[in-house]
Amino acid sequence: MATIPTVPTITTGQTPSIATLNQLAACVSFVYAIPAFATLTGSQTLTTATTTALTWTTGTDRDGGHSNSVNPTRYTAQTPGYYDLNCEVAFASNGTGRRYAYFQITTGSGNPGGAGNITQFGYVAADPAAALVAHLSLGGLSRYLYLGDYLEVYAYQNSGSSLSTATCYWQLVLESLGP
Amino acid sequence: MGTIPTIPTFPAGYAAQGAQLAELCTAITWLMSGKPLTLLEQQTAQTLTTATLTAVTWDTRITDRDSGWASGSDTRYTAQTPGYYLLAANVQFASNATGARVIVFQVTTGSGNPAGPGVTTQFGRAGIAAVSGAATCASSKSLTPYMYDGDYAQVLAYQSSGGNLATTTPSNLSVTMASG
Numbered sequence: 001m002a003t004i005p006t007v008p009t010i011t012t013g014q015t016p017s018i019a020t021l022n023q024l025a026a027c028v029s030f031v032y033a034i035p036a037f038a039t040l041t042g043s044q045t046l047t048t049a050t051t052t053a054l055t056w057t058t059g060t061d062r063d064g065g066h067s068n069s070v071n072p073t074r075y076t077a078q079t080p081g082y083y084d085l086n087c088e089v090a091f092a093s094n095g096t097g098r099r100y101a102y103f104q105i106t107t108g109s110g111n112p113g114g115a116g117n118i119t120q121f122g123y124v125a126a127d128p129a130a131a132l133v134a135h136l137s138l139g140g141l142s143r144y145l146y147l148g149d150y151l152e153v154y155a156y157q158n159s160g161s162s163l164s165t166a167t168c169y170w171q172l173v174l175e176s177l178g179p
Numbered sequence: 180m181g182t183i184p185t186i187p188t189f190p191a192g193y194a195a196q197g198a199q200l201a202e203l204c205t206a207i208t209w210l211m212s213g214k215p216l217t218l219l220e221q222q223t224a225q226t227l228t229t230a231t232l233t234a235v236t237w238d239t240r241i242t243d244r245d246s247g248w249a250s251g252s253d254t255r256y257t258a259q260t261p262g263y264y265l266l267a268a269n270v271q272f273a274s275n276a277t278g279a280r281v282i283v284f285q286v287t288t289g290s291g292n293p294a295g296p297g298v299t300t301q302f303g304r305a306g307i308a309a310v311s312g313a314a315t316c317a318s319s320k321s322l323t324p325y326m327y328d329g330d331y332a333q334v335l336a337y338q339s340s341g342g343n344l345a346t347t348t349p350s351n352l353s354v355t356m357a358s359g
Contacts, residue, residue, distance in 0.1 A: 007208045014197035024200070027207040082216060082242075084265075084355070086320075098310045121220075121351045122269050123316040126307050139320035140267040141218060141353035143241060175355055178212030179242075 001147065002035035002063050002079040004177065036063040036079040036174035043165050048097075049158045053104075054089070054168060065172070073152050075172055076108070077145035084141055084175040085122070089155050090166035091134040097158035100125035101136045108148025119143060120154075134166075144179045181245045181260030183359055184209045215245035215260050215356040224345045227272070227338050232283070235270055235334040237352055247354065254333050256352070257289070258326040262359045266303065267320040268334045271347040276311040278339030282319055289329025300324055301335070309340065314347045322357060 005026035010016050016024075040056035053073035058066050063078045077083070089101040101124055107117040121143075124136045142151060153170060157163045184206035187199035219237035227233050234254035245259045258264070270282050283304040290296045303321030323332055334352055338344045 007204050007211070010197050010200040010204055012196070012198040012201065014200075016195075016197065016200055021200075024203065024207070027204075027211065031207065031210045081212075082355075098313055100310075100313070100316060121349065122267075122318065123271055123314075124269060124318040125271075125310050125314060125316040127310040127315075136318075137320075138269075138318060140269065140318075140351060141216070141355060143218060176212055176214060176216050 004079065005030050034174050036065070036081070036083070036172075038062065038065055038075060038172045040066060040075070040170040042168050042170075045162050045164050046155060046157050048161055048163065049156075051154050051156045053152045053154055054165070056170060071150075074150040075152075075170075076150040077147060079174055079177075080144070080146050081177045082141055082144055082175045083151070084173050085139060085151070085171070087138040087153050087168070087170040089136045089138065089153065089168050091128065091157060092164045092166060093134055094159045094163055095128055096160055098125060098127050099134070099136060099155070099157050101138055101153060101155040103138060103140070103142070104152045104154055105143060105145065106150050106152070108146065108150065110148040111146040141175060181215060183260060213244070215247065215264075215354070217243045217245070217247055217256060217354040219243075219248055219256070219352045219354075220348075221346060221350040222348050224273075224348055226343050226345050227336055228343055229278075229341055230337070230339050232335045232337050235268075235282075235336050235346070235350065235352075255331040256333075256354045257331040258328060260356060261325070261327050263325055263357045264323045264332065265320070265355045265357045266323060266332060266334075266352070268350070268352045269316055269318040270334065270336050270350045272309070272315045272317070272336075272338055273345045273347050274310075274313050275340045275344055276309050277341055278309055279306055279337070280309055280315045280317050281306040281337040282317045283335050283337075284319065284321055284323070285333050285335050286323055286326060287331055287333070289327065289331065291329040292327040
């Protein structure tokens with residue numbers, strides 16, 4: 001979990017100590033270089049007519065929310081907050097059927113609502129034959145994530161046979177602390 | 180109107196006062212966890228007339244720190260704190276294979292805007308052909324023009340199926356203040 005600095009309390013008439021000023025500086029550093037930030041990439045083969053959680057490889061992961069070997073479909077919140085998400089899901093060229101993708105949150109045991117609750121959002125769908133595109137661009141703000149809640153990207157294709165993705169990209173950044 | 184914290188100034192050679200440093204603490208707290216941030220959903224389907232741009236209704240508030248949404252004006256996010264906002268929306272249209280599906284953001288100025296009220300700006304347009312055999316979902320993410328107190332943002336949706344077409348749920352809108 002990223003260290004969340006405590007904003008000091010300074011009152012009128014008080015001469016703050018160096019420690020207090022350093023505490024304030026730590027807060028500025030936190031805002032300047034958000035510690036919960038990740039860029040992930042991935043490519044895989046998707047079975048037809050099956051919604052599949054995409055697998056990711058870490059590029060940058062300041063907060064240790066992703067593992068290439070354990071649950072590699074997940075980004076697990078190590079720092080509670082709202083996360084800004086951007087994702088590009090790219091399919092290999094194929095004009096048959098439809099394509100869609102969306103984000104999914106699954107709550108962890110630290111969530112006050114209990115573990116295993118699912119929220120899906122950010123749906124994007126397209127007809128590759130009609131639209132002549134095979135790229136879906138997803139974006140949006142997550143709900144408030146508690147420590148241990150995790151995010152995934154699900155994708156679907158029904159071309160009639162297995163279809164590879166091209167390289168897909170997913171970026172996550174902590175947008176705001178506090179519910 | 181939302182309160183933007185005051186950033187104090189410290190002239191060279193000046194001994195910082197506790198009150199000013201307290202202001203600085205307030206400003207940092209606001210940046211870390213207090214900026215305007217809103218999540219809205221449409222959980223009840225809406226009927227869209229063919230070939231007509233229609234404001235999407237957001238019937239469910241998940242989070243709304245700055246009280247920019249109200250149930251009586253449920254298509255709008257009204258800026259309570261002036262600034263630039265990042266909007267992200269996705270709208271789901273019921274299964275129908277005919278025509279196009281479009282969403283676009285629109286900002287309408289309020290009476291507090293120097294340009295006067297009622298001036299509209301559209302941006303972030305996303306258009307796709309209808310998907311055959313399933314819901315079509317359009318998505319867009321864009322920064323607004325500078326919004327003054329009382330300016331409001333909406334998501335407009337368009338479909339050209341040839342008849343009325345409902346949305347499917349959920350659709351989502353997120354609003355975050357990007358800069359003052």
